[in-house]
Each structure stands twice: as structure tokens, then as C-alpha cells.
Amino acid sequence: MVSSSLSAASPVRVITLGHVDHGKSTLLGRLLYDAHALSKEQLLALEKASMAEGKELEPAFLLDAFLEEQAENITIDTTSIPFATINGSFIMMDAPGHKEFLKNMLTGVCAADAAIVLVSVIDGLQDQTRRHVQVLSLLGMQQVIVVINKLDRVAYSKQAFEQVAASMQELFNEFRLPQPRIIPAAALLGENVVSPSAQMPWYEGPTLLQCLELLTAAPSFEQGPLRFVVQDIYRFYKDPLIVGRVESGSLTIGEELVFWPQAGEVRKSRLQSIEQWGASSLKATKATAGQSIAITLSDCLGIQRGDVASSAVDPPMQSHDLCIRLFWLDSGSLSVGHEMILQLGTQRLLARVSSMEHVVDATTMNVNTECVPSLKQHELGDVKFYLEHPLVCDSYHKLPLMGRVVMRRAHTALSRLVGAGIILATNEAVMIL
Numbered sequence: 001m002v003s004s005s006l007s008a009a010s011p012v013r014v015i016t017l018g019h020v021d022h023g024k025s026t027l028l029g030r031l032l033y034d035a036h037a038l039s040k041e042q043l044l045a046l047e048k049a050s051m052a053e054g055k056e057l058e059p060a061f062l063l064d065a066f067l068e069e070q071a072e073n074i075t076i077d078t079t080s081i082p083f084a085t086i087n088g089s090f091i092m093m094d095a096p097g098h099k100e101f102l103k104n105m106l107t108g109v110c111a112a113d114a115a116i117v118l119v120s121v122i123d124g125l126q127d128q129t130r131r132h133v134q135v136l137s138l139l140g141m142q143q144v145i146v147v148i149n150k151l152d153r154v155a156y157s158k159q160a161f162e163q164v165a166a167s168m169q170e171l172f173n174e175f176r177l178p179q180p181r182i183i184p185a186a187a188l189l190g191e192n193v194v195s196p197s198a199q200m201p202w203y204e205g206p207t208l209l210q211c212l213e214l215l216t217a218a219p220s221f222e223q224g225p226l227r228f229v230v231q232d233i234y235r236f237y238k239d240p241l242i243v244g245r246v247e248s249g250s251l252t253i254g255e256e257l258v259f260w261p262q263a264g265e266v267r268k269s270r271l272q273s274i275e276q277w278g279a280s281s282l283k284a285t286k287a288t289a290g291q292s293i294a295i296t297l298s299d300c301l302g303i304q305r306g307d308v309a310s311s312a313v314d315p316p317m318q319s320h321d322l323c324i325r326l327f328w329l330d331s332g333s334l335s336v337g338h339e340m341i342l343q344l345g346t347q348r349l350l351a352r353v354s355s356m357e358h359v360v361d362a363t364t365m366n367v368n369t370e371c372v373p374s375l376k377q378h379e380l381g382d383v384k385f386y387l388e389h390p391l392v393c394d395s396y397h398k399l400p401l402m403g404r405v406v407m408r409r410a411h412t413a414l415s416r417l418v419g420a421g422i423i424l425a426t427n428e429a430v431m432i433l
Contacts, residue, residue, distance in 0.1 A: 010217040011082060011089040017132040018118030023149045027118060027187035027208075028081070028092050034194035035209060037083035087213040114143035114215045116208075117168075117180070120150050121160050125167045131378070134360065137175035138325055138380055139422060140397060144172075144180040145211050152186035156199045181211050221289035224248035225314035227394070227402055228257070228295075229345045230307040239296040241275060242303055247345070247401045249311070250288040251295075257309040259301060260392040261318045268312075269297040306347040308392040308402075316402060318390040322351075323424045324405060325396075326383045328375045330418035334383070334407075335374040340418075341408040342385065344393055350410060351385040358382045382424070396422035 016024045031037075080093045093112065115136055119129055136144060146168050154160045161184045172179055183192055184203050191197035194209045206214075226249030234241040251257065251271060259267040274284040275294040287293045297303075310316055328334050334353060342351040359368045359381035375381050396403030400422075407419035 010220070011084070011091045012114060012212070012215045012217045013091045013093065013112045014114045014116060014212065014215065015093045015112035016116045016118060017136075019120070019123065019126040019128040022118045022120040022123065022126075023187045024094055024118050027116075027147060027149065027185070027193065028094050030187050030190050030193050031092070031208060032081060032083055034190050035083065035085065085209070085213060088215070090212060112141070113217050114145070115141055116145045116147055118147050118149055119164055119168060121148050121157075121164050121184075122150055122153055124164050125171060130171065133171055133175055133177070134380070135327065137177055138327060142178055143215050144177065145208065146180045146182045147185050147187075147208060148182065149185050149187050151184050151191065151200065152189055156184075156186075156191075156197075158200075158202045161203075181205070183208055183211065221248040221399075221401065222250060224289065224399055225316075225394075226251055226257075226309065226311045227316060227399065228309040230303060230305055230309070231292075231346050232305055233300075233303060234294070239272065240300050241294040241296060242300070243292075243294045244309075245292045246287050246289050248289050248399055250286055251309070251311075252286045256312065257297070258312055258315060259303055260308045260310065260316055261390045263390075267301045267303075269299045269301055272296045272298055306345075306392075308345075308347075316392050316394050318392050320387045320390050321354075322385050322387065322391060322393075324383050324385060324421045325380065325424055326375065326407070326419050326421035327380045328377060328419045330409075330416075331377050332418075333374040333376045334419065339410045340385075341410050342387065342391065342405055343408060344391060344402070344405045344423075347391060349391055350388040351407075352387075354384045354386045356381050356383040380421075383421075393423050395424060 016028055018024050080091055082089070082091045084090065117129065117132060117136075119125060146165075148161055148164050148168075151157070151161060165182045168182060169179060183205065184197075184200055185192040185208065186197070186199070187193060191199055192203065192207050194207060196207055197203070227247045228244050228251060229247055230242055230244045232243045234243065251274075253271055253274060256268055256270050259269070273296045274287050275296070276284055276287075276291075284293075287295075308316060326334075334340075334356075336353050336355060338353045340351050340353070342349050355371055356375055357369060357371050359372045359375060359379055372381070375383065393405075394402040403423040405421055405423060406417055407421075408416060409418055
């Protein structure tokens with residue numbers, strides 16, 4: 001039994017990756033259709049779109065929301081659709097397959113708890129498949145399902161499936177990822193998507209839906225160390241309102257907060273009140289991860305946008321020198337000596353590239369472990385930056401929300417996104433590839 005609304009439990013966010021035309025949108029559309037997770041309006045829209053193309057049912061049209069996508073048969077943006085079963089709730093995300101759309105794909109992976117990697121049994125492992133698995137390795141994704149699709153096109157051959165499955169197992173070993181569950185499927189026909197396939201009696205494993213129900217959501221950040229990120233200060237009140245978001249942990253009236261960055265004197269102040277928009281007349285005494293609030297303090301201590309509050313126990317890092325595992329997206333290369341704007345939350349700091357190593361070649365996928373002068377489009381590497389002012393952060397593997405950064409061009413009129421990456425603690429500056 002399947003519900004079209006999310007259950008009370010935190011949903012598992014699942015990103016679907018794979019080479020263009022390997023059937024990602026079709027797989028997700030069939031999953032939602034066979035799981036009876038579509039509204040009447042969605043069903044009517046799907047039937048209408050399929051009929052317009054002269055097809056009985058084209059599940060991909062459910063995900064390819066834009067008319068131009070249906071005409072081109074490619075996905076150009078990341079689509080998110082929630083659904084739930086009695087055994088779990090999910091947000092399914094369809095990421096672009098074309099290399100040109102890596103920005104959207106990278107954004108989706110950063111927000112996901114798990115991934116489905118789709119591979120056509122006809123085409124096998126492609127360069128884009130390798131890039132996607134490489135990004136999963138970059139971000140430390142531990143929950144991955146591999147679906148080998150289009151088995152109907154090879155007469156449900158066990159041998160054809162096993163050949164592609166073996167190449168995927170080798171790829172996951174190469175990138176030091178846990179071995180995934182590998183499922184043979186025919187997404188267009190619904191084989192092994194929700195129900196077991198009678199066409200593949202040689203496969204005795206779980207269906208895709210059964211695998212999804214075994215996934216777990218990211219742990220709650222409420223139990224993590226306190227990180228309150230300051231977004232603004234409203235000074236036209238008697239006690240200035242400090243507006244921000246609790247990214248991790250919790251804060252309680254009366255507790256002592258420590259504000260970062262610090263230069264010399266330690267900045268501490270006691271929490272006087274918590275203000276919430278649209279709240280009742282009862283004052284809140286506590287705020288937890290995920291809440292956007294305003295607070296007042298016993299002493300504002302020159303607090304400004306970009307500051308981060310913690311408790312005295314388990315504080316964040318602050319550093320002028322960082323090693324960032326960076327995925328470069330811009331057509332112009334990144335070179336030693338270049339200055340960039342590094343952004344983490346509301347912090348925006350000028351950063352200069354001091355060195356880079358462990359660069360992965362975008363064409364050959366070879367890892368260069370020597371110091372190199374530049375990082376080219378779609379390459380990734382461990383890049384060391386020197387910052388004009390200290391960045392307040394955590395390593396990505398300790399606290400992902402405080403360990404993800406984006407890069408923008410400095411000294412240009414257009415401050416566009418050109419790179420994204422994760423912060424490595426000092427003892428993590430060795431490539432995981």
C-alpha cells in the first residue's frame with residue numbers, strides 16, 4: 001500500500017544519476033506510476049502528454065516537466081517529487097545527464113542521502129557514468145543503488161547483465177565506494193521496479209522499491225554541535241535583533257554563546273530571548289536545527305552578518321588556510337595565484353589559490369598526484385587556499401552544512417558560480433579517489 005503524501009518520518013532524499021538516454025526519467029516515472037503515488041491530475045497530464053506523442057504510456061513525461069524537454073528528450077533541470085509507502089518516505093530527484101548540466105547535478109547530489117546510478121545494458125559504462133560515480137566519491141556518498149536498465153532490449157540476458165554489473169563493481173572499487181546493490185530492470189515496462197519480474201527468474205534479489213525502503217535519511221542535525229549562522233542585525237530596537245538560522249544543534253535561553261571568527265579577545269554573550277515570526281505571544285525558550293529565528297543578547301560584541309555562534313564545547317574551526325576538494329565548473333581554468341570569492345552560508349571571503357594537487361583529468365579520468373598549475377572545466381582536485389580573513393567552518397565529514405562551499409569569480413561584474421566543493425580537515429587532505 002502506497003501513500004501519495006509524505007509520512008511523519010524524515011524523507012530519504014534520493015538523486016538519480018546516469019548517462020543521457022539511459023532512462024532516468026523513465027525509471028522514476030514508472031516507479032511513481034506503479035507505486036500508485038500519482039494524483040488524478042498527474043495521471044491525466046501523463047496520459048495526455050503520452051497520447052500527444054502517439055504513445056500508450058511514456059513515464060518520462062512525468063519528470064520532464066518542461067515542454068522543451070519533452071521535445072528534446074533530455075532533462076535540463078533537477079526535478080524533485082515526494083512520495084511515501086508504508087515502509088518509508090522519499091524525495092526522488094532526477095539529475096541531468098548531459099555534461100553541460102553538471103552544475104544542477106552537483107547541487108542535487110549535495111542535498112541527497114542516497115543515489116541511484118542508472119546504466120543501460122546496451123551501452124554499458126559511459127564517461128558520464130564515471131563522472132557521476134566520481135562525484136559520489138568526492139562527496140562521500142555511502143548509500144548507492146545501481147540499476148542496469150533496458151534488459152528487455154537484450155531478451156533479459158543474464159550474461160549481458162553480469163558483464164555490465166562486473167564493470168560497475170570495478171568502478172566502485174576504483175573510487176573506493178561501498179559495493180552497491182545492483183538490480184536488472186526494464187524501466188519502461190516496469191520490470192523489477194516495484195514488482196519482481198517474471199521475465200528474469202534468474203534474479204532473486206529485491207526490486208528497486210524494496211531497496212529504497214532499506215535506505216536511511218541523514219541523521220538529525222539537532223544532536224550535532226551548535227552552529228547559529230548570523231544573516232542580519234536589526235539595530236532599530238532597544239536590544240538589537242540578531243537574525244539567523246540554527247544549522248546544527250540547539251540553543252536555550254540563558255546559555256552562553258561564543259561568536260566566531262575571533263581575533264585576540266574571545267567574544268562571548270548570554271542569550272536573552274528568542275523571537276520567532278508569526279509565533280504566539282508565548283516566548284520560545286529553545287530553538288533547534290532548521291529554525292530561522294532572531295535572538296537578543298546581553299552584549300552584541302560587534303556581531304555582524306557572517307558570524308557563527310557555538311557553545312563553548314565543540315566549537316567550529318577558523319582558519320586562513322584551507323584545503324578544499326573542488327569540482328571546477330567554469331570554462332576558464334583555475335590557476336595558482338588566482339583570487340576567488342569563497343562563500344559558505346553568509347560568509348563571503350576573498351581567497352587566493354596557493355597550490356593544487358591530486359587533480360583528476362576530465363578526459364582520461366587519471367589522477368595526477370603532483371602539484372599542477374591549473375584546474376580545468378569538469379576536473380576536480382584538492383586545492384589549497386589562503387584567505388584574507390579566517391573562515392568559520394567544519395570539515396564536511398563532521399558537519400556537511402558547515403563544510404560545503406561555492407566559488408565565484410572575484411574582481412568581475414558577474415559573480416557567477418564557477419566551482420563547488422567540500423572542506424577537508426588537515427588530516428583528510430588525501431584524495432579519496
